[in-house]
Structures are given as structure tokens and as C-alpha cells.
Amino acid sequence: MCFTAARKYPDKAGLSSRIATLFTIGTLISISSALFQPGIALFVFYAGILFDISSTFFSRSKVQTVTIDRHHLVERVGLLANMIGHAILDNLNISEFRLMAILGMVLLYVDKQTAYIVNVPEYRYYIARNTIVVLSIAGLSLLLSTTQHILIGMNLSMIVYIIINYQAQIKLYGSVQM
Numbered sequence: 001m002c003f004t005a006a007r008k009y010p011d012k013a014g015l016s017s018r019i020a021t022l023f024t025i026g027t028l029i030s031i032s033s034a035l036f037q038p039g040i041a042l043f044v045f046y047a048g049i050l051f052d053i054s055s056t057f058f059s060r061s062k063v064q065t066v067t068i069d070r071h072h073l074v075e076r077v078g079l080l081a082n083m084i085g086h087a088i089l090d091n092l093n094i095s096e097f098r099l100m101a102i103l104g105m106v107l108l109y110v111d112k113q114t115a116y117i118v119n120v121p122e123y124r125y126y127i128a129r130n131t132i133v134v135l136s137i138a139g140l141s142l143l144l145s146t147t148q149h150i151l152i153g154m155n156l157s158m159i160v161y162i163i164i165n166y167q168a169q170i171k172l173y174g175s176v177q178m
Helices: 002-008 010-035 038-063 071-089 094-119 121-141 147-173
Strands: none
Touching: 010 038, 010 071, 010 147, 038 071, 071 094, 071 147, 094 121, 094 147, 121 147
16 A cells, blocks of 8 residues: 555655555564463554554654555455454464464455456566465465464565565566565
């Protein structure tokens, strides 16, 4: 979302990068909650959400000058928050968590990649390759023994996706297209 805004409005690229960075920091704070004991983990998880909300609140006057398609953000944040919440609370049995995790990942990538497959033909091979790699890592992470470890594996798959996606863009375009 922020990267699209940066492309559409080059004069707002700095703001978009700032928002993306703040969102990433909040997400990393929430994800790190999987490393703590249940009581502290819940506090850390909500601290990440509070960071996201407060950084958005303090940036609101600048954000209102850029048109952003926010419904995609809700989908992705909702999926991640749901997975993290269940991992912290440990309120699903491992089979339910595995099912929710892989279905969420598959639906996220199918939704995300469809527009690129249709609209960017030169990138189709890389989209297919990157998605297969990511879903393979996510699938392998389902073999881990706890919901917290599965969540870490799923997030690792997203980090790998970012890295191989950047490599593909550099190969095709000579730089990363944001």
C-alpha cells in the first residue's frame, strides 16, 4: 500500500517510506512477542499494536494528503494479528493452528499475486517461483512442534519472499520497483 502510494505520488515517497518503516517496526514488536512467556508476550504483542496506532495517529495530518487503498492493509494486518494472537494465547490446538496458518498464507499469496500475473507478463515466472518457494517454507514450518515456532517459520517465509522478490526485480529492471 505505501509502496504503491510512493509510485503514484513521487513527491510523497518520503512519507510513504516513513509509514512503511513505522508499520514494519510495529509488526516486528508484535511478532517478537512469540519469544516471551505468555503474560509478557501479550503485553509485547499489544505494545506493537499500540505503536502502530500511535504512529498512525501522529502521522494522520500528513497521511490525509495521499490517497491510499486501506482495505488491503486491514486484510494483511488482520491475518497476522489473528495468527500472533492465537500463537500467544495458545488457544487453538496445533492442528487448527496449522490449518489456519496455511490457509491464510495461501489465500494471501493467491490474492496478492493474481494482479501481478495478469498485469505484468514479464514477471510471471518470478511470481510463480517466489510463491512456490514461500509456500514451501510455510508448509515446512507446519511440521514444527509449537504454534509459536510455526508462526516464526511463517514469518521467515515472508522475509525470504521479500529477499527473492527484490533479487528478481533487480534482475528484470536493474533496481527494485516500489
